[in-house]
Amino acid sequence: MSVEILKKVKSHDKFDEIDALLVTKHESIIYLLGFRIESDTTILIPSPIAQEVSQKSKVFLSALEYDQVKERIESTPKFAEEFELIRHPQGQEHFIEKEIKDLNLSTLGFEDAYVNVKKYKTWKEKYNKIEFIGASEILDDSRVLKTEQEIERMKKAAELGIKGFEAIYESIEEGRSEKELAAIAEFEMRKAGADGTSFDTIVASGKRSAYPHAKTSDKKVEKGDIIIVDIGAKYNGYCSDMTRTFIFEPDNSDKENNKKELVNLVNEGQKCGLEHIKAGKKGSEMDSIVRKFFEEENQEWGSRFIHSLGHGVGIDIHENPYLSPISDETLREGMCVTVEPGLYIPGLGGARTEDLIVIRENGFQSLTETEKFYY
Numbered sequence: 001m002s003v004e005i006l007k008k009v010k011s012h013d014k015f016d017e018i019d020a021l022l023v024t025k026h027e028s029i030i031y032l033l034g035f036r037i038e039s040d041t042t043i044l045i046p047s048p049i050a051q052e053v054s055q056k057s058k059v060f061l062s063a064l065e066y067d068q069v070k071e072r073i074e075s076t077p078k079f080a081e082e083f084e085l086i087r088h089p090q091g092q093e094h095f096i097e098k099e100i101k102d103l104n105l106s107t108l109g110f111e112d113a114y115v116n117v118k119k120y121k122t123w124k125e126k127y128n129k130i131e132f133i134g135a136s137e138i139l140d141d142s143r144v145l146k147t148e149q150e151i152e153r154m155k156k157a158a159e160l161g162i163k164g165f166e167a168i169y170e171s172i173e174e175g176r177s178e179k180e181l182a183a184i185a186e187f188e189m190r191k192a193g194a195d196g197t198s199f200d201t202i203v204a205s206g207k208r209s210a211y212p213h214a215k216t217s218d219k220k221v222e223k224g225d226i227i228i229v230d231i232g233a234k235y236n237g238y239c240s241d242m243t244r245t246f247i248f249e250p251d252n253s254d255k256e257n258n259k260k261e262l263v264n265l266v267n268e269g270q271k272c273g274l275e276h277i278k279a280g281k282k283g284s285e286m287d288s289i290v291r292k293f294f295e296e297e298n299q300e301w302g303s304r305f306i307h308s309l310g311h312g313v314g315i316d317i318h319e320n321p322y323l324s325p326i327s328d329e330t331l332r333e334g335m336c337v338t339v340e341p342g343l344y345i346p347g348l349g350g351a352r353t354e355d356l357i358v359i360r361e362n363g364f365q366s367l368t369e370t371e372k373f374y375y
Contacts, residue, residue, distance in 0.1 A: 005034075020053060024111065034236075044057065100127065164231045177220050195234040230243040262345060263373060264375060270340070274355070279332050281331050323337060
């Protein structure tokens with residue numbers, strides 16, 4: 001729970017155009033309250049310049065959630081001062097509609113990048129005297145710059161993800177399936193305090209490592225397999241993301257040596273990206289730097305960097321900003337992004353190295369500081 005986040009949200013210029021912001025997206029609720037709620041929840045945030053509206057944000061909760069949310073919010077008095085908790089009476093389908101209508105709002109912002117057409121039409125019919133204005137940018141712009149409290153949660157999630165990777169690396173043996181290794185990792189992360197995984201754990205071995213979006217399968221690990229492990233944990237609503245590539249008991253054959261060269265090249269490509277990344281760089285510029293590095297080092301393999309360099313991480317595993325050829329966004333201090341170059345060579349295998357970092361003024365802070373495999 002953070003008063004800082006709520007103040008940041010309410011300082012957005014878009015509030016000059018609306019009387020209040022209607023928030024219904026699950027991830028937005030987590031962001032504003034600082035913890036997960038299972039049932040559908042609605043938050044109404046008043047504009048700071050709205051004269052006729054109470055400045056407390058209204059939180060409409062089901063009876064299933066009300067008591068525990070009340071206890072959590074009241075445990076932080078300064079945070080509690082910002083919210084009015086309202087229990088949605090059972091059986092009263094139009095309760096929230098009536099409460100909002102009673103406020104006599106003229107304009108109401110909503111998450112237009114999230115709300116579907118059917119929901120929007122329903123709202124327009126219910127609130128026929130209110131003008132709806134798309135305002136997704138209020139929360140999107142706020143979420144892109146993390147507070148230090150958010151970064152601490154992501155750091156903890158990253159530590160849990162590292163535990164999961166280490167469990168795979170320490171447990172791997174010939175004949176174990178990718179699914180079994182993923183299950184071992186997820187058990188260890190849960191045991192250490194994770195709320196769950198950020199995404200389905202990827203263990204891709206052998207020729208399957210050449211598929212960037214390989215799904216963990218029943219394939220059993222064999223000696224000489226390249227193995228990509230893409231793993232992340234969730235902690236207090238926030239995600240982590242990390243990928244490591246290694247070779248299981250390689251020999252010194254020409255093919256195995258090519259695999260070693262591939263893993264080393266991807267590690268060097270990521271190192272190149274990290275050496276250049278800092279506040280002020282554009283997402284497209286960062287992608288171009290690493291893409292050019294690969295093309296200059298190995299023209300044939302360089303063409304097999306077939307995804308973007310990275311993406312933002314926070315409550316969602318993929319969110320703004322993006323490090324892609326078409327990203328015009330300038331990196332700013334406090335953004336959390338992945339740097340994850342990869343090369344995927346059919347018939348040989350693939351390699352990807354990924355770290356979750358915080359953009360700082362003169363560089364970055366890594367949240368996934370752990371061993372990378374060189375051969």
